[in-house]
Amino acid sequence: MNHSKISAVIEIFLVFGAAALVIVVGLPFAGDSLFAKQLVVVAANIAMLTVVGVGMYRRGQGFEYLGLSFTFGGWKSLALGFAKSLAVLVLGVAGFIFGSIVMANITGIPEQADVSGYNYLQGNLPLLLVSLTSIYVVSSFGEEVIYRGYLINRIEEILGGSRRALWAAVVMSSIIFGIAHFGWGIVGVVQTGFMGLAFAASYILFRRNLWILVAAHAYMDTALIVPLYFAQ
Secondary structure (H helix, E strand, C coil): CCHHHHHHHHHHHHHHHHHHHHHHHHHHHHCCCHHHHHHHHHHHHHHHHHHHHHHHHHCCCCHHHCCCCCCCCCHHHHHHHHHHHHHHHHHHHHHHHHHHHHHHHHHCCCCCCCCHHHHHHCCCHHHHHHHHHHHHHHHHHHHHHHHHHHHHHHHHHHCCCCHHHHHHHHHHHHHHHHHCCHHHHHHHHHHHHHHHHHHHHHHHHCCCCHHHHHHHHHHHHHHHHHHHHHCC
16 A cells, blocks of 8 residues: 555544544533533534545645535526435435335334434424534535545545445445444434435436535435424
């Protein structure tokens, strides 16, 4: 393995190591507060984005490396992107449901992901709005940057850049994405893992246009979080 590949491996470990450090240090201070625990998760994602950004800056890479363009391509292009994001949403939901079916067949019980960490949202509109805002920035945008735009490209580079390396990167990034949701329980890990696989494949299918995935992720986050506000 040459020097650049070793550096890439080290960088990936630093990205997730930064998140682990924030979680290990921050959770004891959060105590039993569900909202404080979510803030720790937000801080962990910000730490990861910071390491990703520093690495890209040092390599002289811009947002286009991730698949992010800030050039307005016209309303027709915007409408087409919206249609594609809906298609990714359908694929993501299908992956999520498939993960549920897989776990139901393994455990014999149609369990759901453990989202009790969001119980503080019940009936609390201000916290719902604050949470949605942070989720759109840190989860919908941040997770797509980390797990799709960054991780797929970096793993592909480490494995040699071949087509086989690309699809290995798609699978590996999806597994890591699922494991990152360990707080949702094993069911949530599997569900988000398959959802991540659908998103990762869509990233390649739609020529690494990350905005399409960011939009689809935002739709899914909204569908997952808003019902918790109305839960009894």
